[in-house]
Amino acid sequence: MNTWHSIRQSPMTALGIALLTLLVFLTLFGPWIVPNDPLTVQMSERLQPPSWQYPFGTDHLGRCLFSRLVEGAQITLGLAAVVIVTVAVIGIPVGLLSGYVGGRLDTILMRIVDGAGALPEFVVAISVAGFLGPNLTNLLLSIVAIKWMGYARVVRSIVLSEREKEYVLAARVAGGSAWTVMRRHLIPQILSPVFVLAALDIGKIIMLIAMFSFLGLGAQPPTPEWGAMLNDGRPYFQTVPELMIYPGMAILLVVISCNLIADGLRDRLDVRSR
Incomplete structure (x- = not known):
């Protein structure tokens, strides 16, 4: 009830949820509502x-733009969801172990994170994508390679601040194993910040997916991905600007909706912001 009340008190958050719900609906039921085959070429x-x-x-x-946009939602949003889940699966355990165990393990893991994070994210991602080759699987790997480190840092910082508190010390004195302490006491503390970070990252990841496909390092023709559609419409921008406007607006709506939801989650879940 409190969460629903918070949403009603924040119209922008409700707008973000409504936009994202519509896009998810298109993603799930797109194949049944599109009027034409998005891959059928009709030069006439x-x-x-x-x-x-x-x-x-x-x-x-001669391909239907609406059908390609709806099909592109499946690829873009689906790939973004897979990336978020993957970076969380990698980053959360690394940060949790590094912060709780500490010592040499913390030093080794954080040196890996710091070394990988010393280079600009875009340079690392484009290098990985260019080395592996242009396709969606390699695009996913390249984005995961730069995004998991942020989750590891956030989780580690929270664990470092929580592990010395009395309730954690009491659980350890009571004979709780490291896994029990992390599962019962530390993981619930990191979920809220991770949710907020994931909501913020979805928009960034969608922009990365579109950007790499626009550069030719992501989805390949004839895949109807929004970034690839932007690249296809680029030569015709002056004569038929709709070829770039429609996929650009789709990307913009997704990013705006994700950012609005992330702001609402932060206001709801972050005690310090309240």
């Missing part, structure tokens, strides 16, 4: 204006 229908058959018109190969 190229660059058509919006119509009943093609709600957003067609691209330079």
Whole structure:
């Protein structure tokens, strides 16, 4: 009830949830609502204006723009969700062990994190993607390679501040194993900050996915990914700007909705912000 009351008190958060719900609906049920096959090439229908058959018109190969946008939501949002889950699965245990165990293990793990984080994220990601080759799997690996470190740092800092508190010391004195202490007392403390960080990161990850596909290092033709659609429409921007406007607006709406939800989560879950 308190969470629902907080959402009602924050119209921007409710707007973000509504936008993201609509996009998730399109992602889940897109194949059943699109009017045309997003991969079918019809040169006789190229660059058509919006119509009943093609709600957003067609691209330079006669493919339905609306159908490609809806199918692209599955790829872009699905890949972003996989990235978030993967970086959390890697970063949370690393930060948890590093902060709780400490000592030499903490030194080794943090030196790895600091060494990998010394270079700009974009340079590391584009190097990994370029080395592995242009496809969605390698794009996922390149983004995971730069994002897990942030989660490890956040979790470690929380664990370092919590492990010396009385309730943790009492659990250790009572004979609780390291796993029991982490599971019962430390993991609940890190969930809220991780949720907020993940909500903020979704927008950034979607922009990274689109950017790499725009550069040719992500989705490859004829995959209907939003960044790749931006690249396809670039030569026609002056004559048919809709080819870039529609996928650009889709990316913008997702990023805005994720940021609005992240702000609401931060206000709700972060005691210091309240």
